[in-house]
Amino acid sequence: MTDAAIDCDLHPGVPGVAALLPYMDDHWRHTLKERGIEVLESASYPPNAPSSVRGDWRGPKGSAPSTVGQLQEQALDRWGAAIGILNPLFPVQLPFSRDMSAAMARAVNDWVRAEWLDRDARLRAAILLPNGVEEALAEIERLSPDRRFVQAMVLCMGEIPLGRREWWPVHAALEKAGLPLAIHAGSAWRHPPTSVGWPSWHVEEYVSNAYGFQASLASLLTEGVFGKFPGLKVVLVESGVSWLPAFLWRLGKSWKGVRFEIPWVDRPPAEIIRDQVRLTVRPFDAPEDADTVSRLLDHLRSDEMLLWATDWPHAHFEGDALVPPGLPPGLLPKIMVDNPRATYVRIGEEGGNA
Amino acid sequence: MSRHVVAPVAEIPPGGRKVVEAAGKRIVVFNLDGDFFALLDRCPHQGGALSGGIQCGLTLSDEPGRYHFSRAGEFIRCPWHQWEFDIRTGKSWFDPRRTKVRPFPAAVEAGATLVEGPYQAETVPVSVEESYVVVEA
16 A cells, blocks of 8 residues: 555544543533433444444454554554544534534544544544534634644534535635535434435445435535535545446436526536545445446546545455455555545645655 | 528517428427527437427526526427527537537528529418518528
């Protein structure tokens, strides 16, 4: 692996609410203790699901890795990436209270900064955004001066579609600060993850993230966010890739016929999305043979969209199989170095190997 | 290409259209405020008859939520998939360079000149008092 590689999706596990209390103000520290809120887990990542944490990365009681030391040992030092981007998944999106969501997001972001970013110079992080737009703006304003925060993150199934004008102040702030909007798999559980109702099974919910990503992309595109904020990059994290070409084809096809409804979308949707949207490559939802993968990449019609990620500690591969099988070796320098540097301007501007 | 007398002017009033046959082709003739335009009556996409679509204007936008409507009635939407074509040029809105319907020159001629000329008027009887739409196809 090239020593300039940038791992675009690492998950620092919050070991429990107690770890966040030092990063909360008096009110929330006391409130969470009094209410007995010791853990907060989203059904998107059941702790014991085999996919949630790779077996050989679990702690003695099956716990998820939660320290920078574990990250170094299991991933960073072992594979030698130059830079790793932390995308915290602690579910601050779950509380219905905007204030509690914001308090938790602030605490997670400060915990990431103190216990991860300050302890390994290779690390960068996403600003975890709370549910409320005003609170999200405040968090962007508070943390964007720290250049180690290289993007801001929401879930693909939140409270409202991400392209709605209510969200535009966030898109504007991100564009201005040079921060991509990362959309991660997962739900705030405000709506069923499918449009026909609640799934019964984890596997049914797991694959439904693809619909959440499609809905988010369709919303951003049709509402005109990409044209309104041409400097904004959107990164789909843990989204899978193979659904995108068919989705783009359908979106473009329909746009030709009803584009007068959204006249601000004045060029083919696939072109816009190729310019401004990026995707991480784990999980890679395609067969493993090189011919099929090559055809899929042809359908994307861009070699600039994919970003390398291990998705540590989620379980997508055995041993050190750092790259999904079938990806052409010639593409790896783009995926592992050039594309991340172009996507994350704060990393690109550092120059050379960080 | 030869010139075909396809209809008396009065038969296609402003805003109106008529499907005609000329040189073995099905052609739809439009009257936009007194100017006549003719297009092959066949969508370049899958062959839908454009003459069965609605005539519409052009909606553009410089920002989400802002609508600029212009050129009322100057576009034809294919009834099959609603692709928009500029009646004046035959070009599609979404891909004017590659997706276009074939246009034919159309003009108004006085009957008095037509009775003398090298015109084909197989189906339209011409009288010297009237004016006629002539399509070059």
